[in-house]
Amino acid sequence: MSTPTYDVVAIGNAIVDILATATDDFITEIGVAKGSMQLMFSSEEADALYAKMGPGREVSGGSAANTVAGIAALGGKTGFLGQVAADQLGDVFAHDIRAAGVHFDTPARPGEPTTGRCLIFVTPDGQRTMNTFLGAGQFLPAAAIDRAMIADAAILYLEGYLWDPEEPRAAMRAAIDTAREAGRKVAFTLSDVFCISRHGDDFRQLIADGLIDILFANESELAALAQTDDFDAALAKIAAQVPTLVVTRGAEGACAIQGGTRAIVPAEPIARVVDTTGAGDLFASGFLHGQAQGRDLETSLKLGAICAAEIISHVGARPVVNLKALADRLG
Template sequence: MCPLRSAFGASRGAGNRFPIQGCSVTETKSATLDVVAIGNAIVDVLARADDAFLAEHALTKGGMQLVDTETAELLYDNMGPGMEISGGSAANTLAGLAALGKKCGFIGQVCKDQLGDVFAHDIHTLGIAFDTPARTEEPPTARCLILVTPDGQRTMNTFLGASQFLPAAAIDKALIQSASILYLEGYLWDPAEPRAAMRSAIAMAKDAGRKVAFTLSDTFVIDRHRDDFLALIEEGMIDILFSNEGEITFLTGKSDFDAAVAALAPKVPVLVSTRSEKGAIAVVDGVRSEVPAAPVAEVVDTTGAGDLFAAGFLAGHVEGLPVADCLKLGAAAAAEVISHYGARPEADLKQIRAKTLA
């Protein structure tokens, strides 16, 4: 059995014996959806590659870079045979939540083109509400060229295309306020137009007494928007913060993980951070729970591991499960997705949930 890169098992300490304290979902009006997410509407194109190919194209193994049209076309022309699967970080999380039986909605921008139709079809098939009007002009629908090396590491090259032009007018207030949790993808904070749209959505959610969850996504996003993220945290706009070890240390400027957690946890009701083979932690109202990395038979493709971990954790959270169970569900969902190519679950997550929490 190989260690799971981004999924985690059982908790320790007092946090595993009682429901989440101080972060249960309570609103002034009953919610009809569990989670509404705002994120990049992307179609992933996955292909196998070796380290030599990455070196030839000056790509950082395991990283994510934004590319322009010219670079996207060059990589696409040179990469091996691939498969197209609807993706996008927040949309992947919703796919996991929907597979776990949760009611979800998505807001994201596509173009009226072939890949835009693919994305819309795929997300509707999952039973996720998605009604953002498609753009009729350039640029085309976003796509992420994902090169998977034999060790399962994925190197992502993202052309944001239409997704970076999500306007504030596309934010459906009724949809935002119908959900228990608004989930925001850090990647989409980079372009100005969707950043403004997400700020508007945060205000709508807070006005309705809803929770706001945010995923930091990547250190390059933090590097460009650290002040914004810290301000949102200081102002109490973020109720649930997802990160990995590199992101939380980068955000806080602390070289030590525990020091970074200690600096940030008092400012966020629910802080969740994954640590690859070292497991994951969640700090809820000052109580820290830890889990080891869950096993997986073979790491095939780590694409979407963090996204599905968030799906499992949020699924448990909206049910009011103990912190330990939320972490276990995150681990189980992430373990499933890294066992095959693509960032969407293939196995029955409801069955996996039942076994995990038995």
């Protein structure tokens, strides 16, 4: 097997985040569970909610895109596959991810729908409530999958959010086949409980078929996948099915089980939680970077915790300080 050129290549939603502060009462008013993510199924619905927002800030996002941007900031070599439209937001996304040092050359899609956007409301406690219009992202075709780049990456990283639409689901299945044929690892993030409620059987089958090497979940996602609220039971059940299981636990830190080895790390202390948008994405950045560099399980978790702490200390899901300098503290 050849030495990979890329550390991580990711497939995910190409989305521009629009962030604004909001009160708890506003979250109740729009009928969304605080701290969750809901899909919007039309540009009209997205426009109507956007009209209710206060002053916003546009930042390129998307879960897997955030992760590879974080890995690039750590000094890793990354690529991203995701669909934008030939519009202004598509130009913004493409510019930002390339400027972050990520290889991105998926051709823009002409016509409707527009590039995906995520309207994010951040409450005073730093919690983010996301409302996502996938837009062009849900039309990523299998033909757009750069098989040579996937085969040339140590790890293929997939986001559960993109499993919902049929076309990109087929593209991700093709990507998994390509990575497997090349002898590469496949990492998967469950993304959100709603993804499991819609596609849990698919995810469980991917795991049962031995197609997932590294699985990321938070506590709620783990419980939904394992179909039990007993954390220890859920952890044991899923860890027995995947080579590496990584579970984030918010302020309680994170744990991972790999080949029978278990590691636990605390959350990195910060002065104040400003915005939790992208916390899981950047945790995955640190962990995957550590694994791609041959770090041990505990060090990889610590890298994840460092990256997550940086991202929740400011608004937006892309790093604003030198992540590599922070990570270098681990030696």
